[in-house]
Amino acid sequence: MNAPQPYTSPSPVLQAFINKSLRVTTTDARFFIGELKCTDRDRNLILVNTTEYRYPSANDGLNAAKESDGSSGKVRVDMANRFIGLVVVPGNVITKIEVQEAAARRGWRFGSGALETLKMSMMASV
Amino acid sequence: MTTFRDVTKEFLEASGKLNVGQLVQDPDFTLFQAVGALEIMDPKMDSGLLEPEYERFYAWAPRLPEEIIGIMDHLLCNEMAWHLGSALSQTLFANLYIDKLLSSSPMKLEQATFGTPPREPTPGQEIVLHVLQPYCLALIKCCGYMAKQVPSEHIYEEEDFVPQTYGLPLLQNIEHAEIVVLLDSALQWLVDNEAALSKELAAALRNRLKLRKLLLEDFAKDGESYHEGATSNWVENMLKILNYAGASNTMTYFMHFSARRPTPLPYSRSLLQSLLMKDMKVLGRMPLKCILFDDIQELAYPVKELLDPKNFEVEAPQSPKYQIAKRMDWFVERAGRSYIELYRNFCQNRARLRRILCKAVLDWDSLQVESEEIDSELRDFTNEAPVHTRDGPLYSFSLSSWVYHYKLRIMELIILLGFELDIFPLHEFDGMYWYLQFYLRTRSGHVDRMRSFVRTPPKGEDQEGYNKTISMLNYTLLEIAAMQDLASACVYLYCALNRRKVLGKPKTPYGDDLLRYEGRMKPFLSIGCPEVIAYDTFRSVVDNEEMEMKEILSYANDHIAEAKKQYQKMSKLPASIVRANICYDSFRTNVNCLLRSCVGVGVAIGVLSREDGPVEVTLDHGDKYHPAFPVPCIKVKS
Known part of the structure; x- marks a missing residue:
């Protein structure tokens, strides 16, 4: 038997997205936010810790409108979301891919969650 | 505030450069983990999928x-x-x-x-x-x-009915x-x-x-409104049980209700339970004690001191009436529960019923032992005169007799349901029918014993009750005898078929016949009386090795002729005798099915007697036959 080959990334560009938070919009106007674990030539994406978001339906809007006091003339309806965990998003249903900007993350220069925590706890102890 | 940058284009370009089969991944992530992933937009996996027809x-x-x-x-x-x-x-x-x-x-x-x-x-x-x-x-x-x-x-959730309304x-x-x-x-x-x-x-x-x-x-409408006299468009037939016509009639109704084909829907089965008992009242009108005493009275006809309602009014502890009442209270509490549970069991689906009865029979067995003790204690207070026989004085043991009778009926039912539910393979039919006739025979002997203790009441006292019991016991004996003959005929028929090796007994490399026998008889292994018989004895009484084929078939023929005669007799009896006042139609249908099974079995015996050559057997479970007595169709192999 062959020993398993050590992993070498076939694409540095895509490798940069691995473990990043992506926002993936699908053809039915839902979007999913989760961390990318794996992708291939057909842009099938495996996301972990994914949350599904959907735009409220017309019905929800009506209900919210009934409940609001109507003073502002505007109605605020929250997007429905739910945690769905590990998912595969097939490439052919994807209409848009966005990446969460690293700058928005605290401790981004360290690039590692462990270091980030370490730094935070050090700050706390000072 | 988190912001997102659109990378659709660069992602598209980069992935286009990959070869087929190449993966970009987190090295710690294995495809094995990905097996559990939900596929988005797959209609079977993605519950959030927005179907355009649904949305629009x-x-x-x-x-x-x-x-x-x-x-x-x-x-x-x-x-x-x-x-x-x-x-x-x-x-x-x-x-x-x-x-x-x-x-x-x-x-x-x-x-x-x-x-x-x-x-x-x-x-x-x-x-x-x-x-x-x-x-x-x-x-x-x-x-x-x-x-x-x-x-x-x-009602069993998920088995009969899914109550989830999300x-x-x-x-x-x-x-x-x-x-x-x-x-x-x-x-x-x-x-x-x-x-x-x-x-x-x-x-x-x-x-x-x-x-x-x-x-x-x-x-x-619910059970309560029916108890208050509401009428119904659909369950009028079921409401007949509210016109209480004695415990035996009610029991017959429940047994026939349960045996209906197809099995009644969960709603009716649940409603019937509500009709039977709500707020500790049976059929919306009486305490549990009444129906229980009715049943005991009709079947066992105990000495009149035992069920006297006046007993319960006496408060002096030295009075025998008080002592009787105390023990009867215990009995109502203990046996009443098992008794009413039996009615409820008949409201479950057939497979569940068999499973429950396998457990219930153990309960009735211990109830029998406990009641025997109470019976002998009660004797001191009722001053029951023994019946003198050659074996010495004998006492009626009314309560435990009654319990024993029900226990035997449950044991028969377990076997009958085994046939109905296709639990027994064809090559075990002879043995299982043997047990059926064995339990029936035991019950018949027991009813005989009970009848010997039914004493004619003195002139002017309760002739009606006495006649009721005698007719009940006589009818029970007829019913038992008919089925006993049918079962015996089946024992001989399947024994003959087994001998001709046409029942396709499979080879079981990991088990043997003894093991299978023990498994089959497991519900009854711990029953004290009647005991499960030893395997060797069982084989010898079922196989009848000392008998010629011709002899076996002639016995089968005699029994089936006898069975047919008795079922014909039964089919002519009026509703009041057969305790089917509220379900006479079901009773008639049932007897007709049994008669047709008799005819079918008779034909099979005839074919087998005529044909010496190779034959093949298929079972006919048709609706016209009784579900516990499917008819073997014997064809000559061409």
Whole structure:
């Protein structure tokens, strides 16, 4: 038997997205936010810790409108979301891919969650 | 604040450069983990998938009357599928009209609509508004009652019925009368618009609305309202049990109810339980003690001091009456529970019934031992005179006799259900029928013993009760004898078939016959009396090796002829004798099935007696035969 080959990334560009938070919009106007674990030539994406978001339906809007006091003339309806965990998003249903900007993350220069925590706890102890 | 940058284009370009099969991944992530991932947009995995027809569904779209009829019938099918055990999510809740009505979780009638109705409805929209919407509301209301009734009694969830409503209220807050008003105005709308509809279509719609109204009226009633005298459109037959005609009649009804083919739906099985017992009252009229004492009185006819209602009024502890009452109270508490549970068991599905009875028989066995003790204690207070025989003085042991009789009936039932539910393989039929006739024989002996203790009451006292018991015991003996003959004929027939090696006994490399026997008899292994017999003895009494083939078949023939005669006799008996006052039709059907089984078995015996060459056997489980006595069809192999 062959020993398993050590992993070498076939694409540095895509490798940069691995473990990043992506926002993936699908053809039915839902979007999913989760961390990318794996992708291939057909842009099938495996996301972990994914949350599904959907735009409220017309019905929800009506209900919210009934409940609001109507003073502002505007109605605020929250997007429905739910945690769905590990998912595969097939490439052919994807209409848009966005990446969460690293700058928005605290401790981004360290690039590692462990270091980030370490730094935070050090700050706390000072 | 998190921001996202659109990378669709660069992602697309980069992935286009990959080769087929190449993966970009987190090195710690294995594809093995990915097996559990849900696939988005896969209709079977992605529950959040937005189906365009679902999203764009507009309930007020105009419909033709024909379409409305189709939708109504589809809804009725969905509803019945739920009654038959499917989940709401796969039946009614998958209907877009129902979904429209319920997705806003309406608490008031005004909220339960298909949405804001169009201002100036076209004729095609009017029919949706005035006919379909009221129909759907009434249907949901029916389901609401159903969802309340069934779980209120003992019905096995997920096995018979899925009560899950996924948090949606099924219009439980809305008054039944409000819905009836809606249905009435729907009917009125049909009258007003008769000109626009063809006669046929108007009638079809009217009938569907009327059916729904009748259903709604019945679903709105529960055990309590029936106890208070409500009448019914659908379960009138079941309400007959409320006209109490003695414990034995009630028991017969429950046994026949349970044996109905097809098995009654969960709703009726649950309702029957509600009718039987609510708030510690049996059939809405009497305490448990009454029906229990009735049953004991009719079957065992104990000395009159035992069940005397005056016993319970005595408060002086030195009085024997007080002592009797104390022990009878214990008995009512102990046996009453098992007894009423037996009725309830008959409201379960057949497979479940057998499983429950296998456990119940152990309970009745220990009850028998406990009652024997009470019986001998009671003797001191009733001053029962023994019957003198050659074996010395004998006492009636009324209570434990009664218990033993029920225990034996349960044991027979377990075997009978084994046949009915296809539990026994063909090559074990001879042995199992042997046990059936063995238990019947034991019970017959027991009834004989009971009859010897039924003493003629002194002149002027309770002749009626005495006659009732004698007729009960005589009928029981006839019933036992008939089935015993049928079972014996089957023992001989299958024994003959086994000898000719046509029952296809499989090779079992990991087990042997002894092991299988022990497994088969497991429910009875710990029963003290009658005991399971040793395997070697069992084989020798079933196989009858000392007998010639011809002899075996001639015995089979004698028994089946005898069985036929007795069932014919039974079929002519009046309802009062066979204790089927409230279910005489079922009784007749049942005896006819048994008779047809007798004929079928007789034919099989005849064929086997004539043909010496190779034959093959198939079982006919047809509805015309008794389910516990399927008929073997024997064909000559060509």
